[in-house]
Amino acid sequence: MHIFHTIAEVRAWRREQESVAFVPTMGNLHEGHLKLVEAAKQRAARVIVSIFVNRLQFGQGEDFNSYPRTFDDDCQKLITAGADALFFPNEQELYPRVKQDFNVEPPHVQNELCGAFRPGHFRGVATVVCKLFNIVQPDVACFGKKDYQQLHIIRAMCADLNIPVEIVAVDTGRAEDGLALSSRNGYLTADERAKASRLYHNLCVIRDALVAGEHDYASLEQTAVADLVAHGWQVDYVEIRQADTLEIAHAGEKRLVILAAARLGKPRLIDNLEVFI
DSSP: OEEEOSHHHHHHHHHTOSOEEEEEEOSOOOHHHHHHHHHHHTTSSEEEEEEOOOGGGOOTTSSTTTSOOOHHHHHHHHHHHTOSEEEOOOHHHHOTTSSOSOOOOOOGGGGSTHHHHSTTHHHHHHHHHHHHHHHHOOSEEEEETTSHHHHHHHHHHHHHTTOOOEEEEEOOOBOTTOOBOOGGGGGSOHHHHHHTTHHHHHHHHHHHHHHTTOOOHHHHHHHHHHHHHHTTOEEEEEEEEETTTOOBOOTTOSEEEEEEEEESSSOEEEEEEEEEO
8 A cells, every 4th residue: 555645646646547536534444434445446446545634623622632643553454445545644735834825615504513513614624625635636535424514515515616526425334233433432431332322323213203204303303302411411413404405404305314413421423314205
């Protein structure tokens, strides 16, 4: 596996490749990331992964400095998974002027759901992903559905800015009890980990009610929040939205997504389930 630290190295490698699939990550890789690599391998002749902990998408008081950095272990996992190349830049390489004058500003949805609790987060995500797309120039890029709002914003960015990258959505990787795989799961204590699947199970309860014909979305959301709070969670939101637009959902719509974010101890966990009726 080639390991590149500079933009020039990546661009030189890219010029020699017929087709490239790209998996951008922040490292501390788990099985969910490796599923993205597997999906990428099915869609292009070569696969490149990036590891970069992007300061722009962390808010004040968030875990930028303590975010797990496991480069050697990540490299071994990528080699085993069959990745062809890794782009591992430092901050100076991606942000040579430290503070950028130009950023990618997503529309109003950036301030809703997770964005309401992480101001500026999706501006940071969109900006770094746009930069990485310009550097790597992939034909395809794979993203997990766990970060559903991020996936929606990146798709819209590519459409509106005419970025010629096919965005492939890969199903959320889950543990046996349903917990969505996440780098931040490592912050859970043993006792918290035993309780962490409650978030997913509440989404399943809402999904089953929607499939059965329930249209009182507010009641379903409130019941889930109450259950989580009763079991020690700090809930940011549980919401039912339109799956394709992330706009507010109305009774009777057929393509829905249930999204949730809540803290259990230190980590803030997110999850979602699509419901197509």
